[in-house]
Amino acid sequence: MTTAYTPELTEIKDAIHPALGKVEIPDFVSESELPSRDGDRVIQYREALREAMTEEMRRDERVFLIGEEVAEYNGAYKVSQGMLDEFGPKRIIDSPISENGFAGMCIGAAMMGLRPIVEFMSWSFSLVAADQILNNAPKMLYMSGGQWGCPIVFRGNDGAGGQLGSTHSWCVEGMFANVPGLKMVIPSNPYDAKGLLKTAIRDPDPVFFLESERMLGDKAHVPEEEYFIPFGRARVCREGDDITLISWGRPVHFCMEAAEKLAGDGIECDVLDMRSVRPLDIDSVIESVKKTNRIVVVDQSWPFGSVASEAIAQICERCFDWLDHEPVRVNTIDVPTPYAKNLEAAYLPNAERILEAVRAVVSE
């Protein structure tokens, strides 16, 4: 005989979630204590990613890596080089070209408590897995009324720049960041890539981690000590009083290039690398705008409904009165990605286009 149904409907108070357990958020060491110092060894962006995954896999057996060519081929872009040797084929798993299948499989596995890292050779190929990564991963916690989360990391190359033409050059951030329930991280350099990926693997929510094939060979000083970088905290790359320039991922470098040149003309830019776009550290942006009263937002995805549009909407909502000029965005040109080298270069939010935008804003 079925017993009566008498649920207790009480608020979750303690840090231990009844379904998800204790959320193990690591301690974040502030960058001033553990900066990317000159004395440190120099490693590539791809090595930084590999170190993050390797360290987390050594620590936690639930973490595994799956994707096309990640194991025996050592990674299509050599990110996972050597990981098969260390962890074996049960944890470094070669998948056939079935993005929807293996992404969905890993979502099921994450519900069961594993911590999958799913590598998309390119985020362009994640579109065939859109149903799983957008409909299932970020909504599972909500749809199940708090019974199952989805601790998973989807990572891979995002963005144009290698003359791959329109099918292979997607910037998915504009489209995917729209979905509640997911977090999105877009590191611009090896130091951030490592610290943010380690945080992503520990985070109990689905994290969309967008790398760039154009930056995998970039080198930087990365400390040997373990560190984590929190989501939602921008990095000030350069200080200046005349204008705020914000970006994330690869175009941060375009901003720095532009800022360098502008400094020659006596225009000083405050450059912020947002590092994650969901959460978006709008507080730091506002603080900077209150100082400079001008803002240009640089985004390597299309302008219509982009992260840049979102950032500007928030800036207008939060500090409209502090602006001396309307906010300006520099996105990729609003066309499918072209192949020809010169056209592709012109399509990107390059330093030249940023320079022009800044000059126009400060001259008024």
Add this chain to the structure above:
Amino acid sequence: MSQTISEPTERAVQDQSNGPRMSDDQALEALRTMQLIREFESRTMQAYQRAKIGGFCHIYTGQEACAVGTIMSLEKTDPVVTAYRDHGHALARGMHPSACMAEMFGKLAGCAKGKGGSMHMFDRPNHLYGGHGIVGAQTPLGLGLAFACRYQLDVMGSGEKRVALCYLGDGALGQGAFYEALNLATLFSTPVIYVLENNGYSMGTALKRHAANADRLVDRAEAFGVRGVEMDGLDVMSLYEQFRPVVDDCRERQVPAFVDLKTYRYQGHSMSDPQKYRTKDEVEQYKEKDSIARLASQLMTPKDDGGRGILSEDDWSAMQKEIKDLVKEAMDFAEEAEAPGESELTTDVYANPQPNLSPQSVYGHGVKNPLL
């Protein structure tokens, strides 16, 4: 008649080594659960007609033997995932009818706090990993449940050998996700059992109009090296006796399987279906083979006449009455239960809510799920 219960093919028969006979207690339990589902669904339809339940609502009546016969073959900790026609699976897996009904009424005491609705029944204590609304999308998830069972065993050295059950409708045979999952299931040697609830229709499209080579659906699985077996989904005893060995085998060898269950739904596709695509006659013909009536009669027929002789007319009436009361109670409970407060709108979005995840919403944890 556009759909007939095809006799299992020669090879399917060869594949079937019958397992343990369903015990008398199990048979009574099966009857009880099937009747519970039927009664529950008739109340669901009433509530829907009274606009107490909104959205899409898919009734399981006619298919009861499928969920009951297969779930009876599982261990308690084996994970199960299904599509949107999920009330029967939820009840068979052990969800309290009140939690299920309250969910459809959009109440906080519902299994998903009123955030999922009819198509999205989740029950963590009973290892039900959801009803899923996108046709075929549950098939990679089911693979992942089985993958995780295997991973926990092989890599983490924890747990015991488990299998995952993943249900799909015949309409899901048109989805690529399913074939990706079958391929991966063999490549990764994953103990997932795909249970095709082949009720002959994908909404208004008959099987033969949406599936090529519809007489040989098991071939699709076998093309990927997944063992495929056809079974009669209207006879719960024979279903259990054939399905149980498949479960045991998949568990033991940690391999996938595919089972094509021939069944039939009595109601329309969803609550808003004029059913122009089939005749009343066809429905009546299937009702003559009704799984509940058949089981009840098997249990009432004396042993000497080939039955079990373990149920009297009175027992059966009492059982029906007891179930009626239970479901009535579920209705009353759902009706009286509280709707979620508006603060619940922004809970259960993130497991680790952080500032600035949204320009407008501040996320939190809210009320603990009633099933936990």
